[in-house]
Amino acid sequence: xxxSAALAADSTPRPTSLDEAQRTANDAAGWVxxxxxxxxxxxxxxxxxVVIAVAMRSLIRRAITRLIARMNxxxxxxxxxxxxxxxVNAERRRQRSEAIGSVLRSVASFLIMGTAALTVLSxxxxxxxxxxxxxxxxxxxIGFGARNLVTDFLSGxxxxxxxxxxxxxxxxxxxxxxxxxxxxxxxxxxxxxxxEIWYVRNGExxxxxxxxxxxxxxxxxxxxxxxEDLDRVREVITRAGEEMHKAEPWxxxxxxxxxVLGLNAIxxxxxxxxxxxxxxxxxxxGVERELRWRIKRALDAEGIRxxxxxxxxxxxxxPVDPAASVAPPSVMANPASPQAQATAPIPPAPPGVTLGK
Numbered sequence: 001x002x003x004s005a006a007l008a009a010d011s012t013p014r015p016t017s018l019d020e021a022q023r024t025a026n027d028a029a030g031w032v033x034x035x036x037x038x039x040x041x042x043x044x045x046x047x048x049x050v051v052i053a054v055a056m057r058s059l060i061r062r063a064i065t066r067l068i069a070r071m072n073x074x075x076x077x078x079x080x081x082x083x084x085x086x087x088v089n090a091e092r093r094r095q096r097s098e099a100i101g102s103v104l105r106s107v108a109s110f111l112i113m114g115t116a117a118l119t120v121l122s123x124x125x126x127x128x129x130x131x132x133x134x135x136x137x138x139x140x141x142i143g144f145g146a147r148n149l150v151t152d153f154l155s156g157x158x159x160x161x162x163x164x165x166x167x168x169x170x171x172x173x174x175x176x177x178x179x180x181x182x183x184x185x186x187x188x189x190x191x192x193x194x195x196e197i198w199y200v201r202n203g204e205x206x207x208x209x210x211x212x213x214x215x216x217x218x219x220x221x222x223x224x225x226x227x228e229d230l231d232r233v234r235e236v237i238t239r240a241g242e243e244m245h246k247a248e249p250w251x252x253x254x255x256x257x258x259x260v261l262g263l264n265a266i267x268x269x270x271x272x273x274x275x276x277x278x279x280x281x282x283x284x285x286g287v288e289r290e291l292r293w294r295i296k297r298a299l300d301a302e303g304i305r306x307x308x309x310x311x312x313x314x315x316x317x318x319p320v321d322p323a324a325s326v327a328p329p330s331v332m333a334n335p336a337s338p339q340a341q342a343t344a345p346i347p348p349a350p351p352g353v354t355l356g357k
Contacts, residue, residue: 042123042124045123046120046123046124049116049119049120049123050116050120052116053112053113053115053116056112057108057109057112057113060105060108060112061105061108061109064101064104064105064108065101065105067101068097068098068100068101071093071097072093072094072097093166096160096163096166096183099156099160099183099184099185100160100161102185103157103160103185148201148203149186151203152185152186152187152201152202152203152204153185153186153202154203155202155203155205156183156184156185156186156187156188156202157185159183159188159202159205159208160183160185164208164210165180165183165188165208165210165212165213166180166183167180167181167182167183168180168212168282169210169211169212169213169282170210170211170212170282171190171208171209171210171211171212172208172209172211173188173190173200173205173207173208173209174205174206174207175198175200175204175205176190176192176198176200177190177192177209178190178191178192178193178196178198179191181197184202185202186201186202187199187200187201187202188200188202188205211281211282212281212282213281214281215255215278215279215280215281216278216279216280216281216282216283216284217276217277217278217279217284218276218277218278218279218284218285218287218288218291219274219275219276219288220274220275220276220288220291220292220295221264221272221273221274221275222237222272222273222275222295222299222306223270223271223272223273223306223307223308224270224271224273224299224304224305224306224307225269225270225271225305225307226266226267226268226269226270226271228271228304228305230263230271230273232302232304233273233299233304234260234273236295236298236299236302236304237258237260237273237275237295237298237299238258238260239298240258240291240294240295240297240298241257241258241259241260241275241277241291241294242257242258243294244258244290244291244294245257245258250287250290252280253279253280253283253286253287254277254278254279254280254287255278255279255280256277256278257277258275258276258277258291259275259276259277260273260274260275261274261275261276262274269307270307275291275295277291
């Protein structure tokens with residue numbers, strides 16, 4: 001009786017478990033059979049999207065690299081020639097093209113891979129609205145926190161694209177001035193007149209004065225005695241400028257003949273003559289030094305003396321009056337004066353004498 005009850009107890013749940021397992025297996029097989037085609041098609045679509053994105057990114061980056069290399073070869077081809085010395089700076093073109101190429105490659109990679117990622121998520125039936133909203137909020141927060149970095153980066157991009165300055169230019173950036181030795185997307189490096197290196201953030205630059213674009217002006221002031229023959233002085237200076245304009249290498253650095261503009265100032269014992277010349281950009285200082293040298297030698301050869309500049313009105317010293325430091329006479333200095341006697345102390349009473357009221 002006990003064994004029959006045990007067998008009945010063991011055999012009762014078996015058909016139920018087998019039926020449930022078979023039903024579960026059938027349901028799973030049916031679900032897989034219904035969805036395997038969707039999985040396969042979605043997987044193939046994802047693989048195809050990734051392959052196309054990687055291929056497009058590789059092709060576009062390679063095209064940008066070839067374009068930048070061609071620009072550098074063009075700059076190197078004219079480097080060392082007269083045209084290249086005037087219009088093209090190979091290092092400047094190279095750094096500018098490399099910076100632009102880096103920006104273009106980064107932008108292309110971000111756009112292609114970002115679009116591919118969003119497409120893959122849409123294939124997986126993921127709702128992109130919350131994700132895009134969260135990304136927008138996070139982007140705004142990061143942009144607000146790193147606004148200085150974003151400002152520096154955007155300012156550097158526009159400076160490079162607009163070619164406001166480049167390597168080799170002498171600029172005045174407001175906060176610092178000097179020769180540009182490196183142009184970056186965030187920081188520009190300047191070499192100062194004393195050899196120091198300035199790291200200027202692009203976002204801090206509010207104005208740019210480029211002293212190496214277009215042309216420059218060399219100005220020299222020549223001061224001679226007021227009794228000199230000014231026509232003769234003009235003739236001597238003009239002849240010195242013509243000789244300099246024909247000499248090497250000043251014939252390339254001087255773009256126009258040296259011009260005597262006229263009198264810049266008149267003093268009692270001297271006059272100042274202004275001399276000007278249009279030069280190659282960035283060469284004005286050297287031209288001014290050489291022009292002063294030649295004018296001085298030409299005037300000495302003609303017996304025309306150069307005098308010193310008089311003191312400026314605000315720098316002139318006023319002679320000191322010797323009597324200003326002498327104290328005025330005082331009546332207190334004479335002991336016989338009534339004022340001195342009135343301030344003298346009262347002598348003590350002699351012995352035996354009582355002072356009354």
